[in-house]
Amino acid sequence: MVTSTTRQRSAPGRAPLTGRARAVGQGRTGLLLLQASTVLLVLAVWAALAAAGFVSSTALPGPGAVFGRFPELFGDGAYWQAVLDTLRGAVTGFVLAVVVGVPLGLVTGTYAAAERSTRLLVDVLRSFPVIALLPVFLLVLGSTPTTKSTVVFIACVFPVFLQAQYGARSVTPMVAETVRGYRIPRLLRFHRVILPSATPSIMTGLRLAATTSVLVAIGVEVLTTLPGIGHEVVQAQQGDASATAYAYIITAGVIGYTINLLSQVAERRLLRWRPPAHTD
Amino acid sequence: MQRHLKARGSSLVVDGVGKTFGHGADEHRVIEDLSLRVDPGELVCVVGPSGAGKTTLLRCLSGLARPTSGTISYGEQELTKPHADIAVVFQDYRGSLLPWMKVRDNVAFPLEGMGVKRAARRERADECLAAVGLPGVGDKYPWQLSGGMQQRVAIARGLAYEAPVLLMDEPFGSVDAQSRFDLEDLTLSLRERLGITVVVVTHDIDEAVYLGDRVIVLGGSPTTVVDNLTIDLGDDRDQLRTRAHARFADLRTHVLTLIRGDRSAAGSADTPARDEDTPGQAAAVTESAVRR
Numbered sequence: 139m140v141t142s143t144t145r146q147r148s149a150p151g152r153a154p155l156t157g158r159a160r161a162v163g164q165g166r167t168g169l170l171l172l173q174a175s176t177v178l179l180v181l182a183v184w185a186a187l188a189a190a191g192f193v194s195s196t197a198l199p200g201p202g203a204v205f206g207r208f209p210e211l212f213g214d215g216a217y218w219q220a221v222l223d224t225l226r227g228a229v230t231g232f233v234l235a236v237v238v239g240v241p242l243g244l245v246t247g248t249y250a251a252a253e254r255s256t257r258l259l260v261d262v263l264r265s266f267p268v269i270a271l272l273p274v275f276l277l278v279l280g281s282t283p284t285t286k287s288t289v290v291f292i293a294c295v296f297p298v299f300l301q302a303q304y305g306a307r308s309v310t311p312m313v314a315e316t317v318r319g320y321r322i323p324r325l326l327r328f329h330r331v332i333l334p335s336a337t338p339s340i341m342t343g344l345r346l347a348a349t350t351s352v353l354v355a356i357g358v359e360v361l362t363t364l365p366g367i368g369h370e371v372v373q374a375q376q377g378d379a380s381a382t383a384y385a386y387i388i389t390a391g392v393i394g395y396t397i398n399l400l401s402q403v404a405e406r407r408l409l410r411w412r413p414p415a416h417t418d
Numbered sequence: 419m420q421r422h423l424k425a426r427g428s429s430l431v432v433d434g435v436g437k438t439f440g441h442g443a444d445e446h447r448v449i450e451d452l453s454l455r456v457d458p459g460e461l462v463c464v465v466g467p468s469g470a471g472k473t474t475l476l477r478c479l480s481g482l483a484r485p486t487s488g489t490i491s492y493g494e495q496e497l498t499k500p501h502a503d504i505a506v507v508f509q510d511y512r513g514s515l516l517p518w519m520k521v522r523d524n525v526a527f528p529l530e531g532m533g534v535k536r537a538a539r540r541e542r543a544d545e546c547l548a549a550v551g552l553p554g555v556g557d558k559y560p561w562q563l564s565g566g567m568q569q570r571v572a573i574a575r576g577l578a579y580e581a582p583v584l585l586m587d588e589p590f591g592s593v594d595a596q597s598r599f600d601l602e603d604l605t606l607s608l609r610e611r612l613g614i615t616v617v618v619v620t621h622d623i624d625e626a627v628y629l630g631d632r633v634i635v636l637g638g639s640p641t642t643v644v645d646n647l648t649i650d651l652g653d654d655r656d657q658l659r660t661r662a663h664a665r666f667a668d669l670r671t672h673v674l675t676l677i678r679g680d681r682s683a684a685g686s687a688d689t690p691a692r693d694e695d696t697p698g699q700a701a702a703v704t705e706s707a708v709r710r
């Protein structure tokens with residue numbers, strides 16, 4: 139049931155909203171067309187380059203040859219095994235980074251003293267290029283899937299931690315005062331006030347970390363003998379099967395793109411409470 | 419003075435309170451040597467010009483801020499942090515509602531903190547929303563409501579807490595005239611029914627006189643208590659009859675004169691002199707000395 143005041147208020151507001159929604163809808167179709175034609179253009183340039191023979195066909199096979207590899211790869215258990223290996227390493231490291239980074243970020247962001255005292259350590263740690271540390275991990279952990287997830291974890295934990303910390307500081311003074319005035323207990327404050335305040339910022343960190351996780355997992359596979367997409371790319375290249383190598387590279391791109399789409403959906407669901415001006 | 423037999427809670431006693439903001443060259447003394455007392459079951463209105471420090475005083479009364487000097491006590495205890503017996507309705511109602519929670523959850527949130535079960539929370543929140551004239555908005559988000567409706571949600575949250583003491587900072591400022599009258603009467607009836615103590619901060623003199631058992635007039639620079647008036651309009655207040663009463667007019671004129679006189683005397687360190695010729699002055703029971 140809606141009171142008469144609500145009805146009065148929302149009625150005039152509805153007309154412009156539908157108008158805007160329609161405009162956005164039109165814009166969206168146009169945008170899709172534009173995006174599709176850009177992809178087609180890139181494919182055309184690629185095909186032209188390959189056909190003109192500026193680059194040898196072993197270094198750059200045409201799109202036809204590359205996409206022609208997929209039917210066979212899809213029927214091959216090794217292809218799916220490689221995808222699974224990469225995803226397993228990426229997801230394990232990513233989930234660990236979230237489980238560790240979000241709570242730590244929220245706690246240190248909430249207490250100014252904790253934030254100040256950890257800042258130097260965090261700044262130093264995150265400045266280490268994670269790939270440069272790879273030999274160390276190989277020495278300590280050996281060439282195992284654990285090494286892959288560990289390196290992914292280290293690459294992902296900092297963006298997640300820093301975004302959570304930043305988000306926790308976005309609790310407005312008025313909300314903080316309300317929570318204090320009504321004596322909301324600490325744990326409830328964390329999950330009903332600080333976490334939701336920080337969610338927009340945390341989501342940015344998660345999106346960044348998700349893309350990074352696949353990137354780093356593949357990077358580790360290229361540099362080591364660990365199985366996965368990266369390993370297959372190297373193998374295919376060394377075996378002069380460059381079309382197969384490109385097919386794996388495109389697979390990696392599709393995974394990255396899917397992750398982005400999924401995180402956008404998740405973000406929209408989690409931030410449903412925001413007024414429409416924000417969700418655009 | 420215990421106004422009601424069933425009055426709950428304890429007395430709030432403000433003793434010689436001063437509040438200063440800033441340090442060194444920025445130092446700014448907002449309140450000086452302010453004393454007052456609110457007894458269980460009383461409805462006290464605090465009026466003063468805007469910027470006088472009313473919000474600052476209320477934050478101190480709620481335990482959210484500490485006075486720079488003097489003490490505030492609730493019952494036997496000195497008030498140094500928010501107390502379970504005291505609910506606050508903030509002036510910045512918009513900022514004090516949590517935007518990610520639906521209206522019902524906002525109202526029920528303090529109860530969640532007290533460990534009240536979910537079904538009981540929902541029921542109490544819906545009751546309080548209905549009491550402030552907002553039935554059926556529980557499933558909306560705050561931004562979907564008008565300013566006046568959001569303000570009423572903030573009041574509903576204060577009511578849901580069921581504290582013996584309710585502090586409200588300009589609580590009816592954004593609501594339309596009709597709802598404002600309704601909410602004033604709701605405040606009066608809640609006090610009557612539940613025996614709670616209510617402190618309403620307002621800059622609306624008519625509202626203060628209509629609602630209050632007492633009106634505390636703030637003024638001066640820095641701010642202190644200029645007058646402490648007992649409003650002898652009886653317990654049965656009625657929007658039409660009470661406001662049309664000659665006594666009501668006398669009292670509001672008295673308060674208005676104090677506040678205007680204070681403005682013309684602003685800057686002087688002396689407590690503004692009271693205009694002894696004010697109509698109704700003789701009849702109004704003024705208390706120059708704060709009761710201890």
Ligand SMILES: Nc1ncnc2c1ncn2[C@@H]1O[C@H](COP(=O)(O)OP(=O)(O)O)[C@@H](O)[C@H]1O
Nearest residue numbers: 439440448466467468469470471472473474475
């Ligand atoms: N946190 C603060 N820091 C500095 N100055 C403040 C603070 N809070 C209030 N003030 C100052 O105290 C004075 C009184 O403010 P306030 O209590 O909000 O007045 P009122 O509620 O009566 O309008 C104002 O001059 C304001 O600038």
Ligand SMILES: [Mg+2]
Nearest residue numbers: 472473509587
């Ligand atoms: Mg104020």
